Amino acid sequence: MKELEQTYHIPVLLRESVQGMNLHPGGIYVDVTFGGGGHSKEILRNMGDGSRLFSFDQDADAERNIIDNDPRFTFVRSNFRYLHNFLRYYGINEVDAILADLGVSSHHFDDSERGFSFRFNGKLDMRMNKRAGMTAAEIINTYDEERLANVFYLYGELRNSRKLAAALVKARNGKAIETIDDFLEIIRPYFNRDREKKELAKAFQALRIEVNNEMEALKEMLYAATNALKPGGRLVVITYHSLEDRIVKNIIKTGNTEGKVEQDLFGNKRSPLKAVHSKVIIPTDEEMALNPRSRSAKLRIAEKI
Secondary structure (H helix, E strand, O other): OHHHHHHHOOOOOHHHHHHHOOOOOOOEEEEOOOOOOHHHHHHHHHOOOOOEEEEEOOOHHHHHHOOOOOOOEEEEOOOHHHHHHHHHHOOOOOEEEEEEEOOOOHHHHHOOOOOOOOOOOOEOOOOOOOOOOOOHHHHHHHOOHHHHHHHHHHHHOOOOHHHHHHHHHHHHOOOOOOEHHHHHHHHHHHOOHHHHHHHHHHHHHHHHHHHHOHHHHHHHHHHHHHHHEEEEEEEEEEEOOHHHHHHHHHHHHHOOOOOOOEEOOOOOEEOOEEEOOOOOEOOOHHHHHHOHHHOOOEEEEEEEO
C-alpha cells in the first residue's frame, strides 16, 4: 500500500486538511476523492474509537489502493456527485466531516495511456472513469466549432479559443484527431513560445473538465455535502484552479454555487455554512519544493451552522 501510494500521488496539505476535519471518537467521515489513499489513511490514523470512513473514487486504478483489513473503512466505487445516494444506501443520515481534494493525481499525469498530459504521446482519453463517457478525442472530433470554442474559453480561459476550435474542425475534416501528438500539432502554432507550456496546460485542463463534467459534478457534490453535514460538521476542500475555487468559495459564503446572496426577512444573509478561517490555507514553501503540484493548491474549511 505504501509503495502504491507514493507512486500514485503525494497527498497535498495532508496535515492541515485532516486537522481541519476536527476528528473525534464516534464520528462519521467521508473522503470523496480517495485516489492514492493518502488522505484516507491519515484520517484512519487519527480517527477515534467507533468512527467510520467512507471513501469515494470512480477511477478503477484507485481501487488498487483500497485499504484492507480495517472494518472502519468503506470504499465506494462512484463519482462523488452521487454522495447523497450512497450515504442513503449505507443508511447514513448525517456526517461529521467531508474532505475533497480536487486535484488530478500525479498518477494520471504520468500515465501516457490516460491522455491527461502533453508530455507523452498516447490516446486522447482523459476519462476519470474509463468505463463510461466520451473521450477527449470523441469530443474534439464531434463537437461543432462554437461548442468547442466555448469549452476552451470557459474551462481553459483561453483568449484564442475560437481560433483553436476553427483549426481543430478544419484539421479533422481530413483525418480524425486521435492522439495527443495529433492534437498538439494542430494547436501548438497558436501559442507563443514563452507561454506555450502554460497555455497547453489550460487547453488540456479545458478538455479534461468537459470530458468528466467536472464543474457540474462538483456543484452536485457540494450541495449534497452541505445537506449531509450535521450542525458543527466540517467541509474541507482543496482546489487547484480558479474555476473550482470560485464555486467552493461561493457555496461557503452564500450557500449556493452561483454566489447569489440571499437574505431572510430581517436582512440577515442566508447560508448554512461559515468559513472557519478568514483566509485560504496554502502549502508551505517546503511542501511546494517537495511537491510542485501543490503550488496552486488552496484549502478552504467551512462549518455547518
